[in-house]
Amino acid sequence: MTTSREVQLAARPQGEPQHSDFNVVNIELAAPGQGQIQVRNLFLTVDPYMRGRMNDVKSYVPPFALGETMTGGAVGVVTHSEDARVPVGAHVLHDQGWRTHANIDAGRVKVLPELDGVPLSAYLGVLGMPGLTAYAGLLRTAEFKPGDVVFVSGAAGAVGSAVGQIARLKGASRVIGSAGSAEKVAHLTGNLGFDAAFNYKDGPVGEQLRAAAPDGIDVYFDNVGGEHLEAAISAMHSMGRIAICGMISQYNSTEPTPGPRNMVQIIGKQLTVRGFLVTPHYDLFDTFAQEVGGWIASGQMKFDETVVEGIDRTPEAFMGLLKGQNTGKMIVKL
Amino acid sequence: MTTSREVQLAARPQGEPQHSDFNVVNIELAAPGQGQIQVRNLFLTVDPYMRGRMNDVKSYVPPFALGETMTGGAVGVVTHSEDARVPVGAHVLHDQGWRTHANIDAGRVKVLPELDGVPLSAYLGVLGMPGLTAYAGLLRTAEFKPGDVVFVSGAAGAVGSAVGQIARLKGASRVIGSAGSAEKVAHLTGNLGFDAAFNYKDGPVGEQLRAAAPDGIDVYFDNVGGEHLEAAISAMHSMGRIAICGMISQYNSTEPTPGPRNMVQIIGKQLTVRGFLVTPHYDLFDTFAQEVGGWIASGQMKFDETVVEGIDRTPEAFMGLLKGQNTGKMIVKL
Structure with missing residues (x-):
């Protein structure tokens, strides 16, 4: 025994x-x-x-x-x-x-x-469920392509920090992150290779995102929901893609929270908004572990x-x- | 001259x-x-x-x-x-x-x-732009599969009436439509082969949709937006798909209208919400014209x-x- x-x-x-x-x-x-x-x-x-x-x-x-x-x-x-x-x-x-x-x-x-x-x-x-969530959500759900401008919220978290680094290593033209403190923002641009980052507590997310991505974005990886999602829809290029992984801004709400006020833009911009869970994506595990494991071992990903x-x-x-x-x-x- | x-x-x-x-x-x-x-x-x-x-x-x-x-x-x-x-x-x-x-x-x-x-x-x-909008939006954007339960709003309009009939002819297990008058509702079920229909002015869309589709829906073709979209998200099965063609409920709004209050369900249900325009889908025109033209000629589609x-x-x-x-x-x- x-x-x-x-x-x-x-x-x-x-x-x-x-x-x-x-x-x-x-x-x-x-x-x-x-x-x-x-x-x-x-x-x-x-x-x-x-x-x-x-x-x-x-x-x-x-x-x-x-x-x-x-x-x-x-x-x-x-x-x-x-x-x-x-x-x-x-x-x-x-x-x-x-x-x-x-x-x-x-x-x-x-x-x-x-x-x-x-x-x-x-x-x-980074090589487990949160890393696979980032990998599958970015590459499969958001259909990331090299050259895309990528925005990720909750970018200093276990999932978000992987999303931003995978996007960079896969050839994003620009990677932007949001986080909730000046220290995290400095970490994203100083240590994790994000091209731009902002503290969402410093001002309206829409304005800060426009400043960080003046030419717009192709992919938004959503961990936060709410104001972040609305800002991302407004910043999206035509044919842009949004992978919704989480909406942590709403988890503690006791009342139902209204959605983005700019949903109508989804039509004219022909956007795809897709929610996902990691469970159906474990078929990617070996490919993911080999690729991300290599980046970890070589120090390219932190x-x-x-x-x-x-x-x-x-x-x-x-x-x-x-x-x-x-x-x-x-x-x-x- | x-x-x-x-x-x-x-x-x-x-x-x-x-x-x-x-x-x-x-x-x-x-x-x-x-x-x-x-x-x-x-x-x-x-x-x-x-x-x-x-x-x-x-x-x-x-x-x-x-x-x-x-x-x-x-x-x-x-x-x-x-x-x-x-x-x-x-x-x-x-x-x-x-x-x-x-x-x-x-x-x-x-x-x-x-x-x-x-x-x-x-x-x-029915064989032109509105018909192709219905055909491409249902089959390509919403990735319709035989056996799906399909809900379409604005179902008595040029696009909506085609969506419902194409879904039925392609093997939907159930087709539900909403419209804005008792006459239109009677026309949908009496003449166009819809399994169920309701007048959205008769009461909350969510309640009426639940009554018409007690086991939920797989596809929503949105011509209306607003309350219809929120009701559809709540009624959706896991892996459901929403094609957003129009949001006519919002076209005359002078203020930005809040989006659905149940956006968070998009994650757990792994939904895909996709806006579309007909323009990129003209490659389907010949296939569409042959198939729908045949149904028109044979009287299967009205x-x-x-x-x-x-x-x-x-x-x-x-x-x-x-x-x-x-x-x-x-x-x-x-």
């Missing part, structure tokens, strides 16, 4: 989550069954989307169950294997996070390549992590994420 | 157009030059989009010029030809409307096939016309169109 220490959802948070919304407990794990492996987790991820799943509302993913261990992305090492496809010692990416150990069907894990210069934690961020240590501090890491206490990807190291 | 009687734009209308906004004049036409043909027009079209072009504002098409003859779709017979590709006697579709005669570069006209059971005026409606006679009554026909005095396509017969 193996003891797994696990974080369970004890109560549905009202507003900001509290320590009392979680229980941290020891669970005795049997040996893995036929076709299963046992994994010792090395890194866990906490992500903003998890907050939505803590509410008891129907959405595109079901809510987390009370009294059960939280799930989420994790990277671990295989300690037992009852499936020839996944050997002991392999590093795997899986979705049984918020625990130290797990038995998992071998078919549900992704064996990770061992790449020089690529830390394993990167598979939870990423930031904020690391919290210890399974018992996972709720704390999650609460800090929601308060913006992280720079780049928030990671729990076990 | 040939005398052409022509309608010119004399003044930019303030609100509803008046007779005094137009002059009807005689113009002497020389013989057509090399590579040109001379056409005697048989039918002219008046369309809602022309109202926008009478304003002096930049849009996706330039405004009509004051003191010049109005242009627009027309069907005529070739009376002189200086180009071997277009013989005398051929019937042609062209864009030099609002006049009795015109010299035109032969490369700019479409020679019309002579199909049994298809009146020439149909090439200005269309309505309101015919006004005489070039001098073209302004009257146009003013009547804007007041909704037409059933189906408004046509001027010369």
Whole structure:
């Protein structure tokens, strides 16, 4: 028997989550069954989307169950294997996070390549779900083409910072980002290679975007919604494309928020506005991991992590994420 | 010399157009030059989009010029030809409307096939620009597939009535339309084969759409915008598609109108919202004309016309169109 220490959802948070919304407990794990492996987790991820799943509302993913261990992305090492496809010692990416150990069907894990210069934690961020979200959303949903002018909101986040850098490395003619502090704006242009960036708190987004992209934009990658989306529609070239990944400006609204006032421009400009989830795009994973992994290994693409240590501090890491206490990807190291 | 009687734009209308906004004049036409043909027009079209072009504002098409003859779709017979590709006697579709005669570069006209059971005026409606708008918007922009549940607003109009019938003939599992009177609603279900229809003036569009499509919709063809678009987003299945052709509910707004309050659903449902113009889709014309022409000839597809006679009554026909005095396509017969 193996003891797994696990974080369970004890109560549905009202507003900001509290320590009392979680229980941290020891669970005795049997040996893995036929076709299963046992994994010792090395890194866990906490992500903003998890907050939505803590509410008891129907959405595109079901809510987390009370009294059960939280799930989420994790990277671990295989300690037992009852499936020839996944050997002991392999590093795997899986979705049984918020625990130290797990038995998992071998078919549900992704064996990770061992790449020089690529830390394993990167598979939870720039080389994991957030990175694939950026890659698929930009290249497939927004149908990015070399020469495009690209605007991304929430550009200092795990997804946004990948979007801007992938666009640059794929031949964008200009990459513009918005973020919520002067430090983040300086980081985008100073370290991540954005051509222009602005702090959306400094003034109307429309005016700041026009100044940053005086000749207009071809692609908008939306993480924010609201005023950002309206500004992007107005700045769009004919045949422009908008990939909507998130609308974080609206997640805490208690009333329905009106949409952009310039929707009619979608007709004359022949725009495509497309919402997407990462789930249907995992067929791109190998191509994505090879290409972005190469850029990470060579230093052409950068990423930031904020690391919290210890399974018992996972709720704390999650609460800090929601308060913006992280720079780049928030990671729990076990 | 040939005398052409022509309608010119004399003044930019303030609100509803008046007779005094137009002059009807005689113009002497020389013989057509090399590579040109001379056409005697048989039918002219008046369309809602022309109202926008009478304003002096930049849009996706330039405004009509004051003191010049109005242009627009027309069907005529070739009376002189200086180009071997277009013989005398051929019937042609062209864009030099609002006049009795015109010299035109032969490369700019479409020679019309002579199909049994298809009146020439149909090439200005169900077999012309409005019909191609319906065909391309449904099949290409909205990526219609057999089995889809399709909702179209403005369903009794020239475009909307074609959308609903094409969807039915292409294998939609259910076709729903909205219109603005009880007579139009009865016409949609009684004569045009719609499975359900409602009068949007009878109550909230969202409630009426839910009643007409209790299991949701896959495609929305938008001619109206506003409340209709919001209702459609809420009714959409995952991976649904919205083709935005027009937003007539907003054309007379003096203030910018807020967009749908449920834009965030575009993400979770992975919706595609795409604005389109008919212009880039003329490559579909021959396929469209053959398929829809066949349905017209066989009586499987129906269309309505309101015919006004005489070039001098073209302004009257146009003013009547804007007041909704037409059933189906408004046509001027010369």
